[in-house]
Amino acid sequence: MTAGVLLAGCDTDQVSLATNAKANQPVPPKLIAAMAEKDMDLQSPILVRLFKQEAELEVWKQTRSGQFALLKTYPICRWSGDLGPKVREGDRQAPEGFYSINPSQMNPQSAYYLSFNTGYPNAFDKALGRTGSQLMVHGDCSSRGCYAMTDEQIAEIYSLGRESFFGGQKAFQLQAYPFKMTPVNMAKHRNNPNMPFWKMIKEGYDHFEVTRQEPKVDFCEKKYVFDATKPADAKRDPVFDASAKCPAYVIPEDIASAVREKQQQDETVYAKLVAKGTPVARMNTGIDGGMNKVFAAKIPEGSTGLSEGAEGTTLQMLAMAKAPGTIPGHVNPPKPNLDAVASAPAPQEERVVAASAPAANTRVASAAPSEKSQEKSQGGFFSNLGRKMGLGTADTTATATPAPQATASVAPAQTSTTPPTAASRLKAAVTRFVPGHDKSKDAAKDTPKPAVAAAKPAEPPKPQPDTRLAQTRPALKPSVSDGAGESGQMAGAAPVVSSNSFDSRFGAMK
Helix, strand or coil: CHHHHHHHCCCCHHHHHHHCCHHHCCCCHHHHHHHHHCCECCCCCEEEEEECCCCEEEEEEEECCCCEEEEEEEECCEECCCCCCCCCCCCCCCCCEEEEECHHHEECCCCCCCEEECCCCCHHHHHCCCCCCCCEEECCCCCCCCEECCHHHHHHHHHHHHHHHHCCCCCEEEEEECCCCCHHHHHHCCCCCCHHHHHHHHHHHHHHHHHCCCCCEEEECCEEEECCECCCCCCCCCCCCCCCCCCCCECCHHHHHHHHHHHHHHHHHHHHHHHCCCCCCCCCCCECCECCHHHHCCCCCCCCECCCCCCCCCHHHHCCCCCCCCCCCCCCCCCECHHHHHHCCCCCCCCCCCCCCCCCCCCCCCCCCCCCCCCCCCCCHHHHHHHHHCCCCCCCCCCCCCCCCCCCCCCCCCCCCCCCCHHHHHHHHHHHHCCCCCHHHHHHHHCCCCCCCCCCCCCCCCCCCCCCCCCCCCCCCCCHHHCCCCCCCCCCCCCCCCCCCHHHHHHHHC
16 A cells, blocks of 8 residues: 555655655754844744855844844855846856745755755746746756755755745745945946846845835836835725836835935945946956855865955965865866857956946857756645645756766967967966966966976876865755864764654644
């Protein structure tokens, strides 16, 4: 009989829960203690914010006062693409904007340890004809249009989302940004063609900053609208359509006035930064995505890519700190897209300008072969729960074993008497674009050495130590809040499903 159930109902709630200890891992005791200190309940609502440039994921949780407070910040192991929203399938871009995560988007059977679907494309994306699918926040530190964490981190984040659903939250909000929307960052990126979109989502960023409440998100006339309510004389709530004309609506005056005050302060600081000539950030370097400096410091020849590097310290110094989770051996740190760099014109110095440049089409790095083309399709517990609650049937996720990516070698630079070639332009571009590249070493290599009386016999090559990381991962990952990452290998065993477990708590409800 038991065998019959297993064969006939592999996606039933009972089988899914009984065989999936990963998704049922408890919230770590240290994180529960942090909640108590911040006057939070274990099952209170959460909100997630992502920042590409800072390579950080923030988990906010509602306190007993009703406002959200920051619970924990997780360094992002890997994100791909460039700063800017996702536009089309295969462009390697990680989404930017506001998305809603309901139980059906949680995937306990993910090929990337655990994951949840971001919900891209939302109604705004669809109104603009943007395409793409299976955009995740997941483990494995490997990204192709996703936000990738370590397995230990995603286990902890997943447990926080799960508990919020237990507490009655129907969906938690995901806010994804290119960077923290500060006057300094807005000034540095003022000439970026994505700036009109970024100013639009900054409106929602500001709503959250001044209220510490999850902003209500609507769409009309192919734009975002935040915290809209019906006018005083209206009999019913406004109906929004992303592609249609906006209905009559108002924003509560207490929110509107607080947002206006914040924006005026931001604009004053922004104007001062532009007036004093704050340098404009370089665009479209051909570098594919970024990585938090904590992880880049742990990888041979690691780079933060488009994320911010170490300020006031070096990656070598950070290498002494423990990593928040296991870094897999197949991790691929940010590198230049060599095809894009080779075909680009020779780099020139950018001028600092105060006025915004005319918008131009954003160039996108060419898509690399899929690391994991499709995750295991699953219709397990969270999916069934979402359908029972009427919260959508979004398919969750991602794929097979990652293919090793070949690395291109850079040809030696040509002499000054030889016309520049594609190879020489490639080396010049790589020298300029790769963060942390030491130009003095290149100069030393290119300097002719004095002749010697007799050539010395070549010394046999010295054996090099194997720097590859172990690729074998245990089935379960210890919590990063409980000291995971102190060593390269993580110990862990499948937890026993206790009497107040995921399964038993929902048995009564069902």
